[in-house]
Amino acid sequence: xxxxxxxxxxxxxxxxxxxxxxxxxxxxxxxxxxxxxxxxxxxxxxxxxxxxxxxxxxxxxxxxxxxxxxxxxxxxxxxxxxxxxxxxxxxxxxxxxxxxxxxxxxxxxxxxxxxxxxxxxxxxxxxxxxxxxxxxxxxxxxxxxxxxxxxxxxxxxxxxxxxxxxxxxxxxxxxxxxxxxxxxxxxxxxxxxxxxxxxxxxxxxxxxxxxxxxxxxxxxxxxxxxxxxxxxxxxxxxxxxxxxxxxxxxxxxxxxxxxxxxxxxxxxxxxxxxxxxxxxxxxxxxxxxxxxxxxxxxxxxxxxxxxxxxxxxxxxxxxxxxxxxxxxxxxxxxxxxxxxxxxxxxxxxxxxxxxxxxxxxxxxxxxxxxxxxxxxxxxxxxxxxxxxxxxxxxxxxxxxxxxxxxxxxxxxxxxxxxxxxxxxxxxxxxxxxxxxxxxxxxxxxxxxxxxxxxxxx
Amino acid sequence: xxxxxxxxxxxxxxxxxxxxxxxxxxxxxxxxxxxxxxxxxxxxxxxxxxxxxxxxxxxxxxxxxxxxxxxxxxxxxxxxxxxxxxxxxxxxxxxxxxxxxxxxxxxxxxxxxxxxxxxxxxxxxxxxxxxxxxxxxxxxxxxxxxxxxxxxxxxxxxxxxxxxxxxxxxxxxxxxxxxxxxxxxxxxxxxxxxxxxxxxxxxxxxxxxxxxxxxxxxxxxxxxxxxxxxxxxxxxxxxxxxxxxxxxxxxxxxxxxxxxxxxxxxxxxxxxxxxxxxxxxxxxxxxxxxxxxxxxxxxxxxxxxxxxxxxxxxxxxxxxxxxxxxxxxxxxxxxxxxxxxxxxxxxxxxxxxxxxxxxxxxxxxxxxxxxxxxxxxxxxxxxxxxxxxxxxxxxxxxxxxxxxxxxxxxxxxxxxxxxxxxxxxxxxxxxxxxxxxxxxxxxxxxxxxxxxxxxxxxxxxxxxxxxxxxxxxxxxxxxx
Numbered sequence: 001x002x003x004x005x006x007x008x009x010x011x012x013x014x015x016x017x018x019x020x021x022x023x024x025x026x027x028x029x030x031x032x033x034x035x036x037x038x039x040x041x042x043x044x045x046x047x048x049x050x051x052x053x054x055x056x057x058x059x060x061x062x063x064x065x066x067x068x069x070x071x072x073x074x075x076x077x078x079x080x081x082x083x084x085x086x087x088x089x090x091x092x093x094x095x096x097x098x099x100x101x102x103x104x105x106x107x108x109x110x111x112x113x114x115x116x117x118x119x120x121x122x123x124x125x126x127x128x129x130x131x132x133x134x135x136x137x138x139x140x141x142x143x144x145x146x147x148x149x150x151x152x153x154x155x156x157x158x159x160x161x162x163x164x165x166x167x168x169x170x171x172x173x174x175x176x177x178x179x180x181x182x183x184x185x186x187x188x189x190x191x192x193x194x195x196x197x198x199x200x201x202x203x204x205x206x207x208x209x210x211x212x213x214x215x216x217x218x219x220x221x222x223x224x225x226x227x228x229x230x231x232x233x234x235x236x237x238x239x240x241x242x243x244x245x246x247x248x249x250x251x252x253x254x255x256x257x258x259x260x261x262x263x264x265x266x267x268x269x270x271x272x273x274x275x276x277x278x279x280x281x282x283x284x285x286x287x288x289x290x291x292x293x294x295x296x297x298x299x300x301x302x303x304x305x306x307x308x309x310x311x312x313x314x315x316x317x318x319x320x321x322x323x324x325x326x327x328x329x330x331x332x333x334x335x336x337x338x339x340x341x342x343x344x345x346x347x348x349x350x351x352x353x354x355x356x357x358x359x360x361x362x363x364x365x366x367x368x369x370x371x372x373x374x375x376x377x378x379x380x381x382x383x384x385x386x387x388x389x390x391x392x393x394x395x396x397x398x399x400x401x402x403x404x405x406x407x408x409x410x411x412x413x414x415x416x417x418x419x420x421x422x423x424x425x426x427x428x429x430x431x432x433x434x435x436x437x438x439x440x441x442x443x444x445x446x447x448x449x450x451x452x453x454x455x456x457x
Numbered sequence: 458x459x460x461x462x463x464x465x466x467x468x469x470x471x472x473x474x475x476x477x478x479x480x481x482x483x484x485x486x487x488x489x490x491x492x493x494x495x496x497x498x499x500x501x502x503x504x505x506x507x508x509x510x511x512x513x514x515x516x517x518x519x520x521x522x523x524x525x526x527x528x529x530x531x532x533x534x535x536x537x538x539x540x541x542x543x544x545x546x547x548x549x550x551x552x553x554x555x556x557x558x559x560x561x562x563x564x565x566x567x568x569x570x571x572x573x574x575x576x577x578x579x580x581x582x583x584x585x586x587x588x589x590x591x592x593x594x595x596x597x598x599x600x601x602x603x604x605x606x607x608x609x610x611x612x613x614x615x616x617x618x619x620x621x622x623x624x625x626x627x628x629x630x631x632x633x634x635x636x637x638x639x640x641x642x643x644x645x646x647x648x649x650x651x652x653x654x655x656x657x658x659x660x661x662x663x664x665x666x667x668x669x670x671x672x673x674x675x676x677x678x679x680x681x682x683x684x685x686x687x688x689x690x691x692x693x694x695x696x697x698x699x700x701x702x703x704x705x706x707x708x709x710x711x712x713x714x715x716x717x718x719x720x721x722x723x724x725x726x727x728x729x730x731x732x733x734x735x736x737x738x739x740x741x742x743x744x745x746x747x748x749x750x751x752x753x754x755x756x757x758x759x760x761x762x763x764x765x766x767x768x769x770x771x772x773x774x775x776x777x778x779x780x781x782x783x784x785x786x787x788x789x790x791x792x793x794x795x796x797x798x799x800x801x802x803x804x805x806x807x808x809x810x811x812x813x814x815x816x817x818x819x820x821x822x823x824x825x826x827x828x829x830x831x832x833x834x835x836x837x838x839x840x841x842x843x844x845x846x847x848x849x850x851x852x853x854x855x856x857x858x859x860x861x862x863x864x865x866x867x868x869x870x871x872x873x874x875x876x877x878x879x880x881x882x883x884x885x886x887x888x889x890x891x892x893x894x895x896x897x898x899x900x901x902x903x904x905x906x907x908x909x910x911x912x913x914x915x916x917x918x919x920x921x922x923x924x925x926x927x928x929x930x931x932x933x934x935x936x937x
Contacts, residue, residue: 034913046521046523048913050524051525072507092582122522122544172728319504320492372850375879375937383850406852408936
């Protein structure tokens with residue numbers, strides 16, 4: 001038994017003792033060690049690490065519910081957590097939406113856990129930064145190299161007791177030349193998969209190809225989105241569209257069983273190996289198919305949203321999912337199955353996008369999206385900007401760099417029936433830049449993307 | 458304070474020095490937070506959280522290291538200091554330029570925010586009844602979905618440094634808000650009170666009492682329903698009047714982030730971005746019209762970005778960022794200021810003990826103007842009035858922005874006319890600010906409790922005094 005599962009079990013017992021046998025309690029104890037080496041102006045300027053154990057208790061007592069957490073895990077800290085959560089539950093209004101506890105349920109098998117990544121030190125991260133900077137060959141660089149390790153245990157008064165571990169490594173960097181930025185990023189369960197030289201080389205190639213950008217008029221353009229941009233689409237679909245609470249409250253576009261996407265689109269959530277194998281309610285995580293060949297087949301649920309929607313939990317409870325909804329954090333867009341002739345070459349195009357670019361008569365190659373925000377949640381109209389490289393493509397060839405542009409676009413509409421002209425056959429696993437989640441995506445060739453502004457406004 | 462943690466902080470600092478650091482500082486922080494949300498007349502979630510730990514920053518040569526643990530024992534503090542120095546040493550594999558720190562002038566000090574009613578001492582039943590009543594009132598008035606939330610933060614911190622700082626602070630913050638949503642055919646309209654996620658400040662529960670959530674709930678529901686059938690905001694270039702809440706976020710995004718010195722120096726280039734501002738133009742660059750006077754002021758009583766000392770020990774001081782439309786100041790830290798050749802810092806904060814202190818906004822606000830909103834409307838022949846933020850997006854240089862608001866109104870011949878739905882506007886920062894030709898005196902210090910920055914991610918609390926203002930030649934009605 002891990003230290004975290006032992007800790008969770010002790011808090012369950014303490015709660016039972018202090019609150020009485022009628023209490024329904026669930027406890028997650030999670031140890032998280034995150035280390036991030038950050039560089040800018042081609043030097044490491046921030047280098048941080050922390051190791052934190054957090055215990056989170058949710059208690060349903062006499063029809064009322066309260067939750068609490070602490071990082072103070074000595075006996076006094078745990079006693080305080082339980083006592084104040086009991087007090088909070090007694091003062092809380094009745095909870096008519098309490099969904100009950102997860103019954104004893106075995107975990108699904110997870111991929112192997114990489115001990116070396118979990119134990120990685122600052123010199124291993126710094127070495128990858130050094131390689132990235134060197135590979136950029138004199139261009140200014142910035143970015144990060146990150147390793148994380150988490151070990152968690154869950155126990156509840158219904159008898160569910162599970163534990164697991166996960167590790168992740170990620171690198172994300174840009175190279176800069178005369179106002180043009182190029183990016184390369186990658187996530188993996190193993191630090192050894194991260195090659196600073198390869199990433200730095202790729203970022204520098206993009207930056208070098210981004211000089212003397214032209215300004216294009218706003219309008220609808222055919223586009224090839226590189227996997228880094230596709231990851232943003234997956235992020236927003238997961239947060240606002242496949243969110244079970246938004247679905248239950250009719251705020252999502254999702255209609256189960258409806259052909260809402262192009263037949264080329266299949267989207268799954270694949271959390272095993274990327275995160276702990278159970279959620280905050282102790283429900284085992286597993287692969288969830290959200291879109292199968294264009295048909296929306298599922299949304300992500302915790303126990304509360306599942307009860308409201310008449311479904312079952314899909315293992316997506318988070319610490320605040322009762323408020324913000326359960327969100328799938330490891331979306332993967334399936335690669336294309338059509339045979340595409342591989343295209344090799346130099347220049348700004350990611351290898352995974354070259355075949356799609358070669359088939360575009362006139363359009364834009366977009367590397368990355370930035371600061372995307374929802375204008376209308378139901379139709380998932382998003383505004384945001386391009387970043388880290390845009391190029392005009394004519395007759396399958398990159399002909400000019402283009403300045404960054406603003407777009408205003410419904411994401412489901414962009415991927416709608418008939419709108420997807422091609423899906424790359426190679427996938428990339430990419431880190432989120434803000435949290436520890438990650439996405440897996442190929443490049444996408446889309447019929448239309450609504451660009452609504454350029455550098456002039 | 459009855460128990461202090463200067464000993465632990467001092468132990469960590471000394472351990473870092475012993476391990477080779479030439480400068481070190483440490484923050485012990487104890488934070489209690491409480492969040493409750495309600496939906497349609499019922500409490501939806503309640504969480505009471507506690508966090509305690511120590512974060513140590515060490516400077517070895519020209520390289521920083523930071524390490525944090527949730528353990529306040531003497532041994533843990535000493536180990537954290539050593540780890541921070543070790544991480545800094547590893548940074549030297551890819552070294553940067555020499556680092557200096559501008560002096561702060563502070564030694565031993567203590568500070569606490571003003572608080573009339575301790576928000577954590579208000580019974581949960583009272584706080585729950587408020588959210589239940591307000592969301593029930595909105596639902597009863599026709600909202601398809603009524604949501605409410607309050608949040609409380611109670612932070613005590615002890616800061617020690619190898620420069621001799623010993624500073625403790627107790628900062629209490631809270632706030633609340635409600636949102637009414639109405640569902641139409643394929644779209645959702647919403648109205649929020651008093652702002653899109655509530656109003657927050659470094660105050661006690663008296664702030665929430667003043668918000669009158671329940672009294673405004675029915676009006677929010679009515680307006681959300683009315684928006685469903687209101688005409689769309691027209692598309693084109695027009696005169697734009699912004700309410701104070703929306704202008705607060707405009708300031709935050711297109712001024713506050715742009716004047717962060719770490720962005721200007723390129724330290725955030727890969728993620729949050731850089732800034733269109735060039736230090737060579739500090740003191741001469743025309744940022745906006747003569748009406749534009751922006752201050753950096755962490756001394757405003759009750760505003761969400763207020764403190765006594767920042768997380769490097771610099772005392773809170775009011776400074777100009779833009780004076781009569783000219784850019785004159787930045788948000789700075791001790792190292793970034795030294796690198797830029799400036800002699801002031803004071804804007805560095807961390808989101809808890811486990812996060813590295815970094816340049817953050819404090820209260821960045823617009824000084825009031827000579828008009829009222831009614832006078833601005835009366836002086837406008839043809840335009841659009843927008844308020845209460847709904848969406849925000851801006852490029853990585855803080856130039857190209859697009860905002861959506863919850864509600865708009867036609868302004869014709871000096872009068873407020875029809876309600877408009879889905880109002881949006883877009884522009885380029887300095888061009889937009891230079892078009893500001895009328896500014897109200899009706900200032901409110903709006904609180905923004907969700908400012909994201911940094912890797913690992915940090916959430917900052919910032920304040921933005923703002924009043925309604927008018928801008929000319931603005932593109933509105935951008936649609937997907």
